[in-house]
Amino acid sequence: MPEESILTDDFLRELMNVGEVDILIGIATCNDAKTAGDVILAVRAGLLKCFPRQRAVIINADCGSQDGTPDLVRAASISDMRQGPNVHALRTLHCVSTQVPGDPHGGAALHTFLAAADLLRASTCAVFAPDSTAIEPEWVERLVRPVLRDNFDLVTPLYRRHKFDALLVRNLLYPMTRALYGRRLREPYALDFAFSGKLGSYFLGRDLWTEDSVQTGAETLLTTSALGGDFRVAQSFLGERTRGEGSPPDLVSAIRRTAGALFWSLDGNYPAWSNAKESQPVTTIGAEHEISVEPMRVDRTRLYELFVRGVSELIEPVLKPILSPATLAELQRITALPEESLRYSGELWVQTIYEFAASYHKSVISRDHIIQALAPLYRGRAFTFLVENSDATADDIENYVEALCLTFEHMKPSLLQMWAGEK
Amino acid sequence: MWQMIMNELSQATLGVIHNMAEFVPRFVVMLIIILIGWVIAAALRGALRSILRLTKFDKLSEDAGATQLLKKAALPPTSELLSRFVFWIAWFGFVLVGISVLQIVGLEEHVARFFGFLPRLFAAMFVFFFGLLAASFFSRAALLAAVNADLPSPRLISTIIRTLIIIFSVSIGFEELGLGENTVLVAFGIVFGALMLGLALAFGLGGRDLARQYLERRLVHDKKEDKQDELSPL
Numbered sequence: 001m002p003e004e005s006i007l008t009d010d011f012l013r014e015l016m017n018v019g020e021v022d023i024l025i026g027i028a029t030c031n032d033a034k035t036a037g038d039v040i041l042a043v044r045a046g047l048l049k050c051f052p053r054q055r056a057v058i059i060n061a062d063c064g065s066q067d068g069t070p071d072l073v074r075a076a077s078i079s080d081m082r083q084g085p086n087v088h089a090l091r092t093l094h095c096v097s098t099q100v101p102g103d104p105h106g107g108a109a110l111h112t113f114l115a116a117a118d119l120l121r122a123s124t125c126a127v128f129a130p131d132s133t134a135i136e137p138e139w140v141e142r143l144v145r146p147v148l149r150d151n152f153d154l155v156t157p158l159y160r161r162h163k164f165d166a167l168l169v170r171n172l173l174y175p176m177t178r179a180l181y182g183r184r185l186r187e188p189y190a191l192d193f194a195f196s197g198k199l200g201s202y203f204l205g206r207d208l209w210t211e212d213s214v215q216t217g218a219e220t221l222l223t224t225s226a227l228g229g230d231f232r233v234a235q236s237f238l239g240e241r242t243r244g245e246g247s248p249p250d251l252v253s254a255i256r257r258t259a260g261a262l263f264w265s266l267d268g269n270y271p272a273w274s275n276a277k278e279s280q281p282v283t284t285i286g287a288e289h290e291i292s293v294e295p296m297r298v299d300r301t302r303l304y305e306l307f308v309r310g311v312s313e314l315i316e317p318v319l320k321p322i323l324s325p326a327t328l329a330e331l332q333r334i335t336a337l338p339e340e341s342l343r344y345s346g347e348l349w350v351q352t353i354y355e356f357a358a359s360y361h362k363s364v365i366s367r368d369h370i371i372q373a374l375a376p377l378y379r380g381r382a383f384t385f386l387v388e389n390s391d392a393t394a395d396d397i398e399n400y401v402e403a404l405c406l407t408f409e410h411m412k413p414s415l416l417q418m419w420a421g422e423k
Numbered sequence: 424m425w426q427m428i429m430n431e432l433s434q435a436t437l438g439v440i441h442n443m444a445e446f447v448p449r450f451v452v453m454l455i456i457i458l459i460g461w462v463i464a465a466a467l468r469g470a471l472r473s474i475l476r477l478t479k480f481d482k483l484s485e486d487a488g489a490t491q492l493l494k495k496a497a498l499p500p501t502s503e504l505l506s507r508f509v510f511w512i513a514w515f516g517f518v519l520v521g522i523s524v525l526q527i528v529g530l531e532e533h534v535a536r537f538f539g540f541l542p543r544l545f546a547a548m549f550v551f552f553f554g555l556l557a558a559s560f561f562s563r564a565a566l567l568a569a570v571n572a573d574l575p576s577p578r579l580i581s582t583i584i585r586t587l588i589i590i591f592s593v594s595i596g597f598e599e600l601g602l603g604e605n606t607v608l609v610a611f612g613i614v615f616g617a618l619m620l621g622l623a624l625a626f627g628l629g630g631r632d633l634a635r636q637y638l639e640r641r642l643v644h645d646k647k648e649d650k651q652d653e654l655s656p657l
Contacts, residue, residue: 164654165654166656166657167654168656169657191657249655249657254656258657298654306573309570309573313577314567314570317562317581318563364482365563366563366564369567372567372571375570375571376571382656
């Protein structure tokens with residue numbers, strides 16, 4: 001029984017008081033006092049409004065917050081709901097809190113939700129990010145309904161984003177996942193998502209919970225498990241995603257959660273991704289993409305400097321064992337260019353990423369060092385993205401990302417060759 | 424008189440023949456032991472070579488930076504070097520065992536001392552190799568962390584960490600071998616202390632303004648401005 005090792009006795013007792021449920025909502029918090037209360041309120045409202053007949057439980061997994069987050073979550077869980085005359089709870093909506101080690105993006109929180117869902121036999125589970133300031137009750141319906149009613153196994157979100165937001169997703173995670181697994185899923189690393197009990201049980205039963213990658217990129221691994229297995233996948237448009245006042249996630253940590261987990265997944269899913277041919281669209285509920293293009297202050301020079309300095313420092317001791325001589329030479333050539341003429345082309349970027357993935361597979365140096373070495377290169381690609389799209393419209397951005405995706409797809413055979421040791 | 428001479432001569436001849444009769448079989452046994460030793464040592468070399476290839480030891484050695492050191496010294500790869508080393512040590516051991524069969528006075532003590540020294544030699548090599556491995560890993564980790572945190576002089580930080588770990592492992596290795604224990608320890612202490620003092624002085628005096636600017640940039644003024652420019656990668 002996998003859940004025995006992760007669920008504490010007190011938490012287990014509380015879950016047994018809840019009994020079987022239809023819907024389980026997980027919210028992992030860590031010093032999110034400013035936003036977590038509103039997220040819980042929105043989720044409660046969404047459940048009561050859209051799923052009044054279903055048995056539901058909200059589970060909060062907290063990292064041991066020092067800013068009073070657990071108290072706020074508890075208060076929000078029992079507060080009066082006044083959502084209008086048509087909102088009536090037909091069942092008791094349970095809220096249970098527990099403490100998990102590590103940060104909320106670590107695998108422990110998702111592991112807890114999965115184990116609880118397995119124990120309570122939840123047919124549908126959803127996870128919501130605690131730092132979202134734009135969450136609405138409708139998000140619950142948009143994610144949960146396709147799983148509950150239409151039998152999808154995984155529903156990932158689509159957001160309205162600024163054209164310069166989520167550049168790691170646009171330049172690496174989405175195109176590479178699409179090229180390798182053959183499915184056009186826009187947000188493979190989802191912070192708000194829903195999944196079926198079937199997928200949850202499958203993922204829970206996988207022998208990966210002691211691996212480092214699942215500790216940092218469990219959400220990405222859940223997606224790649226669904227894409228690599230026999231599961232129905234969809235994406236649903238939620239609206240604008242805005243974060244609280246906190247800093248954006250640290251770049252290296254973001255790369256670990258996304259690219260690191262994706263690279264790691266390739267070893268176990270080789271039969272699935274190596275046989276996937278041209279990418280196919282996935283069922284999309286609502287708009288497929290919305291991009292805002294308001295002016296935004298961005299320090300491109302800093303990105304340029306970090307890229308050039310990073311490559312020159314790492315080229316001999318770190319990048320040499322990872323990249324081929326041709327790619328290294330090309331990188332050296334472009335880092336010698338002045339800021340106004342430096343361009344990290346799509347082809348070179350894709351070649352770089354595939355060589356990183358192959359080196360990760362072969363563990364040419366420590367795998368975590370390979371992932372960390374991606375950070376300066378990503379900055380170079382982000383710089384190019386910003387320069388080439390400074391005046392781009394939403395359609396231009398969409399075309400630009402599509403072209404990059406096609407480059408990833410066209411160059412996939414080279415990854416397969418490197419994987420087989422032919423290059 | 425003549426008879427006495429003849430008796431002495433025949434006794435001496437008999438003694439020589441007796442000694443020869445004693446020595447020749449021992450010599451033959453020694454040759455056999457050396458020959459068998461060569462075969463066993465060669466088999467050990469072959470087995471070790473295969474094991475090291477199977478376990479991709481050369482890659483580990485490359486990670487540790489040992490391969491680069493060997494290349495610079497025009498030596499073969501680590502797995503080959505280690506296999507040859509084991510061959511020579513094993514064969515030399517058999518040669519000594521063979522020689523000890525000759526019962527040469529005083530040699531047995533040296534043979535025993537040699538075999539007593541072997542575990543310490545292997546322990547020292549083990550410490551040195553894993554010291555190199557740790558130095559390579561931690562210096563690369565420091566380099567990556569410094570580059571990604573945009574710290575000044577990442578290579579200097581990385582080199583200092585590498586050098587310190589290598590000096591530390593060499594000093595432990597020499598201590599294990601029993602060679603200049605105090606000298607190496609004192610030298611390590613002096614180098615480490617001097618390095619730390621030098622860094623403290625360099626940072627505190629030479630880089631006073633730099634340190635102030637750096638800390639201010641990190642902790643006070645630019646924090647808000649930086650935030651405005653930060654793009655969310657996710």
